[in-house]
Amino acid sequence: MMETRIPKNSAVMAALLRADFTTLWRNRRSFRLVLIVPLIILISWKGLIDKLGGVFVLSSCITIGLTSIGLMGYSNSIARDRDRGVFQRLRVGPVSAWTIMISRLSVQIAMIVLMTVLVFVVGYFVDHIQISPIGYVAGLLMSMLGGAVYLGLGQAIVGRIKNPDTVNSTTRLVYFVFIMIGMFGEFGVLGEVIEKLVIWSPYGVVRKVLAASLAPATWNLETTWALLASIGYTAVFVILGVKWFKWESK
Amino acid sequence: MPEPILAVNGLNVSYGSFQAVKDVSFGVYGGEIFGLLGPNGAGKTSTLSAVEGLLHPVSGTVTVAGFDTREKPLHARANMGVQLQATSFQPELTIAEIIRLFASIYGVDLEDDAVKRKLAEISLEEAAGKKISQLSGGQQQRVSLVISTIHDPQLVLLDEPTTGLDPQSRRQLWERMEHFRNNGHAVLLTTHSMEEAEAVCDRIAIIDHGRIIAIDTPEALIEKHRHDPEVLKVVRKGKVTLEDVFIGLTGTAVRP
Numbered sequence: 180m181m182e183t184r185i186p187k188n189s190a191v192m193a194a195l196l197r198a199d200f201t202t203l204w205r206n207r208r209s210f211r212l213v214l215i216v217p218l219i220i221l222i223s224w225k226g227l228i229d230k231l232g233g234v235f236v237l238s239s240c241i242t243i244g245l246t247s248i249g250l251m252g253y254s255n256s257i258a259r260d261r262d263r264g265v266f267q268r269l270r271v272g273p274v275s276a277w278t279i280m281i282s283r284l285s286v287q288i289a290m291i292v293l294m295t296v297l298v299f300v301v302g303y304f305v306d307h308i309q310i311s312p313i314g315y316v317a318g319l320l321m322s323m324l325g326g327a328v329y330l331g332l333g334q335a336i337v338g339r340i341k342n343p344d345t346v347n348s349t350t351r352l353v354y355f356v357f358i359m360i361g362m363f364g365e366f367g368v369l370g371e372v373i374e375k376l377v378i379w380s381p382y383g384v385v386r387k388v389l390a391a392s393l394a395p396a397t398w399n400l401e402t403t404w405a406l407l408a409s410i411g412y413t414a415v416f417v418i419l420g421v422k423w424f425k426w427e428s429k
Numbered sequence: 430m431p432e433p434i435l436a437v438n439g440l441n442v443s444y445g446s447f448q449a450v451k452d453v454s455f456g457v458y459g460g461e462i463f464g465l466l467g468p469n470g471a472g473k474t475s476t477l478s479a480v481e482g483l484l485h486p487v488s489g490t491v492t493v494a495g496f497d498t499r500e501k502p503l504h505a506r507a508n509m510g511v512q513l514q515a516t517s518f519q520p521e522l523t524i525a526e527i528i529r530l531f532a533s534i535y536g537v538d539l540e541d542d543a544v545k546r547k548l549a550e551i552s553l554e555e556a557a558g559k560k561i562s563q564l565s566g567g568q569q570q571r572v573s574l575v576i577s578t579i580h581d582p583q584l585v586l587l588d589e590p591t592t593g594l595d596p597q598s599r600r601q602l603w604e605r606m607e608h609f610r611n612n613g614h615a616v617l618l619t620t621h622s623m624e625e626a627e628a629v630c631d632r633i634a635i636i637d638h639g640r641i642i643a644i645d646t647p648e649a650l651i652e653k654h655r656h657d658p659e660v661l662k663v664v665r666k667g668k669v670t671l672e673d674v675f676i677g678l679t680g681t682a683v684r685p
Contacts (some may be wrong), residue, residue, distance in 0.1 A: 183494065183504045184580070186536030194533030198522060205521040264517030271481045271511040272534045273503040426483075 185273055195274075195282035203286050206256075214250050214294055217244035218301050225306050230302035234397075237298060239362065241322050242382060246357050249329025250350040253287050254337040258346035261337075262428040270426060284330065291326040295319050314393045321392035325385035326405075327413045332381065334420025341428040343387040349428035357382050384408040432495070433458050434508075434583045434615035435480065437664060439560075440489035442475045449475040450486070451639040459583065462606055462616040464630035466623070468679050472639040473619045477588055480617070481511055494583045507535065509584040510577035514592070516569045518561045524548070524572055525557040528579065535580035547575050567598030574605055585609050587618045603629050623672035633671075637679045647671050654678065 193333040203210060224236050260266060269279050299315055302308040325364070333350065340346045361382030364373045377383045384405040391402040433456030442450035450472045457463040467473045478484045480491050482498045482505065491498040494508035516529060518527045525544050532539040537568045539547070548554045551571040553564075560571060570590055587606070606629055609616050626633055626677055627647045634644040643650055654660050655669040660677030664670075 183507050184498070184536045185503055185507050186534065190536065191534055194530050198519060198526065198530045201526065202521040203518050260519070263520075264513060264515045265519055267483060268513060269534070270483060270513075271506060271509075271513070272531065273507040273536075274534055276505070414613035 180408050188275075188278060191274055195269075195278065196285060199282050199286045200289070202256075203290070209252055209255070210290075213244065213247045213290060214297060216247055217222040217241065217298055221301055222297060222305055225350055226309065228306055233302070233306070234310065234314075234390050234393045237302050237308055237310070237318070237393055238304065238386050240298050240302075241295055241318070241363075241389055242325065242361070243358055244298065245291065245322060245329045245385065246354055246382070247327045248287055248290050248294065248326060249333040250329075250336070250354045250357075252257060252290060252333075253283070253330050254333035254350050255343070255347055257283065257333075257337045258340070258428070261341075261426065262343045264427070276426070287330055288323060288326065291323055292319065295322040310393050311395075313395055317392035317395055318389060321389050324409060324413075326408050328381050328385055328416065330424055331357060331413045331416030331420060335416045336420075336422065338420040338423030338425075341425065342426070361386070379405075379408060381409075381412050384412070410422040431458060434494055435617060436490075436492045436667070437476070437480065438490045440476065440479055440491065442472070442479055443487050448487075449639055450479065453489070453636065455634050455641065455644060457584065457615040457617050459613045459615050459643055460610055461631045462610050462618060462629050463617045464626040464633040465617060465636060466621075466626055466633055466675060467636035471637045471679070473589070473636055475639075476636065477586060477617075477619060481586065482506055507580070508582055509586055510580065510582035511586045512570075512573050512577040512588060512590050514588045516561055516573050518573075518576075520560055522650050523558050523560060524553070524564070526563065527572070528576060532579050537580050539579075547579070548572075551575055567594050567601075570594060570598065570602060573603075574602065578609065583614060585614055585616045587616065589619055589621065590654045591620065591622065596611065599625070610638045619639070623670065623675055627671045635675060635678055642678055643674075650674050 220243060221236065221240040224231070228236055266279060270276065282323045295318065336349055336353070337346055340349055360369065360373065361377055363369050364377030365383065369378065378387070387402060387405040388409055391398040435457040438454050440450055440453040441448065449521055453472070465473050465476065475484070479486045479665050480498065482502050483485060485499070491500065493505040496504040498505040508525070522530070528544050528547060529539055545554055545557060548557055553568060553571060556564060556568065561572070564572065574590070591602055594602065603625070606616055606618065618630065630647060632644065632646055633650060635640070645653065651669055651674055654674045656679060657677050660669060660673050663676045663681065664673045
């Protein structure tokens with residue numbers, strides 16, 4: 180038997196990360212969309228900060244950004260590359276499936292960090308929202324946890340639906356529903372029942388946990404329940420997403 | 430008798446209650462181009478997918494360079510180069526970036542000069558900065574073949590590589606296949622072109638309804654079946670070809 184050369188996982192991961200980050204960077208339209216929507220809302224809500232509170236505004240904008248990353252960014256890129264056979268091409272090489280997925284998720288985590296930091300920076304300089312240093316750090320960590328909820332949801336959608344166009348339209352619909360019902364529902368505009376549903380929806384629990392982490396002194400029992408609900412949503416979405424997922428769309 | 434580089438033994442593949450591959454066995458040796466032919470839905474792609482490790486067979490074994498594809502999948506895949514039907518590369522990356530990506534995946538160090546040399550080998554040195562969509566079909570296939578063989582694998586799997594190519598590009602690809610064979614590689618080729626199979630394959634297996642129904646050299650297959658009534662019925666212009674034998678063995682009905 181001839182000697183077989185198996186590349187190191189670290190080398191393969193580095194190559195995949197380089198390719199995935201390059202792909203993300205060159206996909207400027209979706210890159211900008213994911214970053215711009217929360218920033219537009221942040222700037223347009225400047226006049227409401229006194230009424231709503233800076234922490235509410237920041238947590239809402241980050242939640243909206245997380246929703247776009249998980250639904251618009253992640254699931255669509257997976258659906259598109261699966262349909263083009265990009266994953267199959269990688270999988271016939273000496274690459275484990277988890278390496279491919281970790282590389283893809285790492286790109287999304289970097290996007291989450293970038294979006295959150297941008298919201299903090301624009302919030303500070305444009306909206307003059309100031310929170311404690313601990314609040315910034317805790318908010319950044321919790322945005323990654325919140326991001327997991329939406330990445331999980333994106334995984335579940337791309338697991339359930341194979342056609343990339345259907346994935347695209349479904350994620351747009353879910354995104355729209357989450358944002359509109361989430362924002363207006365929380366304000367009580369859509370009635371008391373919707374308000375209660377929104378509070379315990381993926382949108383509501385993520386926003387609540389984010390708000391409490393940005394102002395750690397406000398963390399209470401309800402926030403802990405919201406944190407547990409976020410973990411629960413993530414677990415359910417990830418389990419379903421992994422169970423349903425197929426590497427090819429045909 | 431040397432050991433085959435690819436050995437498929439008693440392979441069975443099912444999709445739910447439908448059995449796509451039934452007890453398929455064959456071997457591909459170094460210095461050989463082996464053609465796997467069959468009508469649509471005959472089980473070619475399922476067999477190839479099982480060899481590539483993209484699907485798990487119900488039973489049977491596949492070994493590549495002595496490595497079982499289920500027990501040592503990474504070792505088996507490290508010894509094979511695969512050209513899929515579609516070119517399947519990220520459209521945002523340049524050709525040079527794609528080549529470097531796959532070189533790293535296969536553990537091959539490629540400097541910029543080496544990438545240029547690889548592209549020069551296929552007369553595409555100007556394409557390094559282009560995207561895959563900016564190349565013609567033939568150029569894409571040449572890039573794909575370079576990537577598939579970047580690690581100098583013992584086994585090269587080519588899934589309908591000449592579909593849609595003009596005669597010049599097809600001939601160039603045949604020459605590449607023959608180059609691999611002459612350097613001791615084992616080549617497994619699937620194709621719908623009987624002309625191609627006759628021109629480049631040393632041995633051929635015809636698969637239909639999931640089973641291998643004939644396996645031999647093209648010349649021996651023609652000789653063996655030239656007097657079959659089913660073959661004689663479909664002969665055109667008086668000379669028995671591999672296509673006549675193929676249709677005689679698999680029937681004239683068009684497959685979906």
